[in-house]
Amino acid sequence: MHHDLQINRLRTLVAVVELGGFRRAAESLHITQPAVSQQIRQLSGFIRSPVFASTGRNLRLSPRGEELLRYARRMVALNDEAVDRFIPQAGHVMLSVGVASQLAEVLPEFLRVLNRGMPQVQLSVRTGASEELAAQLTGGQLDAALLLQADPPGPGTDSLELGRMRLAWFGRPAHGEREALPLALFPEPCTLRGRVRDALDAAGIAWRISYESGELIGLRSAAKAGLGMTCLIANGDELWGLTPTVRPGLPSPPAPLPVTMAMAAGAVPEGFTGMAEKAFRQALRSYPLVSPPASGPQAAAAGAGPGNERPDGSTDGSTDEAGPVLAGALA
Numbered sequence: 207m208h209h210d211l212q213i214n215r216l217r218t219l220v221a222v223v224e225l226g227g228f229r230r231a232a233e234s235l236h237i238t239q240p241a242v243s244q245q246i247r248q249l250s251g252f253i254r255s256p257v258f259a260s261t262g263r264n265l266r267l268s269p270r271g272e273e274l275l276r277y278a279r280r281m282v283a284l285n286d287e288a289v290d291r292f293i294p295q296a297g298h299v300m301l302s303v304g305v306a307s308q309l310a311e312v313l314p315e316f317l318r319v320l321n322r323g324m325p326q327v328q329l330s331v332r333t334g335a336s337e338e339l340a341a342q343l344t345g346g347q348l349d350a351a352l353l354l355q356a357d358p359p360g361p362g363t364d365s366l367e368l369g370r371m372r373l374a375w376f377g378r379p380a381h382g383e384r385e386a387l388p389l390a391l392f393p394e395p396c397t398l399r400g401r402v403r404d405a406l407d408a409a410g411i412a413w414r415i416s417y418e419s420g421e422l423i424g425l426r427s428a429a430k431a432g433l434g435m436t437c438l439i440a441n442g443d444e445l446w447g448l449t450p451t452v453r454p455g456l457p458s459p460p461a462p463l464p465v466t467m468a469m470a471a472g473a474v475p476e477g478f479t480g481m482a483e484k485a486f487r488q489a490l491r492s493y494p495l496v497s498p499p500a501s502g503p504q505a506a507a508a509g510a511g512p513g514n515e516r517p518d519g520s521t522d523g524s525t526d527e528a529g530p531v532l533a534g535a536l537a
Contacts (some may be wrong), residue, residue, distance in 0.1 A: 211252070211305065213285050216278035218245040219374040223275060226265060250276065299398040299475050300328045303482075304339035304351040307422040308439050309465070312352065312489035319485035335420060337395045340468070349473045352465065354439075355397040364479075368486060369495035370462035372440040373398075375400065375451035377429030379416070387453075388416030390425045390434035401460035402437045409457035419424055462496055 213252055221231035222242065232239040250257050257271035261310055269276060292300075305313060310333045320327065334347075338353040342348045344360035351359070378389045386484075387406065391399045406413050416434040419425055426446050429436045435451050442448040467486055469479055 209252070211277075211281065213282060214481070215245045215249055217282050218242055218283055219249060219275060219278050222246065222265070223267065228261070230317060264486040286355040299326060300330070301349040301474060301478070302330045302332070302347065304342060304348045304353075305331065306332050306336045306339065306352060306354040307333045308354055309352055309490075310422075311445055312486065312493075315489035316356050316482075316485045319488055320481060322482045323484070327475070327478065335392060335396065337397070343468055343470055346470065348470065350467070350469045350478075350482060353465055354445070354463050354465055355392040356401075356464060358466070362471050363468050364471055365466050366467040366483065367498050368465045368467055368483070368490060370498050372462045372494040372496060373464050374438055374440040374442065375437055375453075375456060375459055376437055376442050376448040377451055378449055379432050386412040387413040388434040390417040390419070390428035391415055392425065393418050393420055397463065401463075405457050405460050409455070411455070411457070421456065424480050431532065441492070464498065465490065465495065 214521075218231060218237075221234050222228055225231050225234055227241050228242045232242045235242070246257050253270045253274055255270040256268050257274065258266060259268040259271070260266040291374060305316075312518070313331065313333075317329065317331075320329070336351075336353040339348060339351045340353055340355065340357075340359045342353045344362055353359065354371060377390065381388060389402065391402065392400075394509070403413075417425070417428040422438075425436050425438070426442075426448060429448055430433050435453075439445075440459070443450055467483060469482075474482075
């Protein structure tokens with residue numbers, strides 16, 4: 207037979223002890239003093255012993271009451287944590303946001319800008335592989351995500367490309383010139399993994415997987431330890447202290463990957479999309495982003511003019527961010 211401890215009774219016990227009396231607890235909990243006394247009696251019945259050894263001027267718990275209080279504090283705290291997690295405060299909106307692990311350093315600035323512009327939004331944030339986050343977005347587990355991948359998110363989402371992230375080779379693995387190049391890669395499914403493989407195959411460089419990890423910190427550690435070469439965002443040396451790869455005949459890194467802000471259609475409150483875009487763009491300013499290639503009439507008009515991407519993935523810096531080109535993409 208199961209017995210359930212009611213949180214309101216445990217909260218009353220905690221209030222009586224912390225406030226030093228039944229009357230003060232009643233005032234704090236907005237209930238009557240007889241109601242407080244009744245709940246304490248019910249707890250006494252549960253532990254089959256008085257909760258308080260003395261209830262006079264010097265309030266004192268019994269030994270079993272002290273033991274119950276320890277449980278009560280933990281259970282009340284866990285209850286309040288769960289309520290705060292799933293039930294937003296009055297006037298607040300709770301959203302879940304995912305950020306690709308390689309872009310996780312955008313979070314402090316993103317959260318700062320977003321909180322300043324929309325303080326009523328309560329966020330829960332998770333990081334991980336873009337492919338996993340995209341699946342969670344389409345599955346309803348996330349409301350928004352910042353992704354680093356070539357494929358657009360699945361159905362039921364709206365997306366906006368914020369730019370393209372340049373990539374670079376990192377790590378100096380010890381191996382002979384005739385040996386297959388050891389690689390540290392993310393596991394499948396992974397857009398970047400396929401692009402690394404294609405780039406090395408096109409250059410006629412033999413390779414092998416020496417280390418595989420779904421965690422970014424694992425690949426960074428493998429590269430630092432000399433276990434294998436890896437391909438990550440181009441400012442990995444600045445962010446994580448990685449050593450750029452120097453190897454004769456090594457091909458250029460894969461083409462820049464799209465950085466996409468994606469939203470679950472109809473899931474976010476009015477104004478959040480614009481504010482999130484502003485926050486992400488500001489947080490990404492220190493990253494090696496290039497403008498996405500224009501398409502249609504814009505591409506034909508642009509030709510090889512100022513601001514277009516060079517073969518090495520850089521730009522001449524004569525144009526603004528990609529925002530004007532992409533304006534209204536989420537309308």
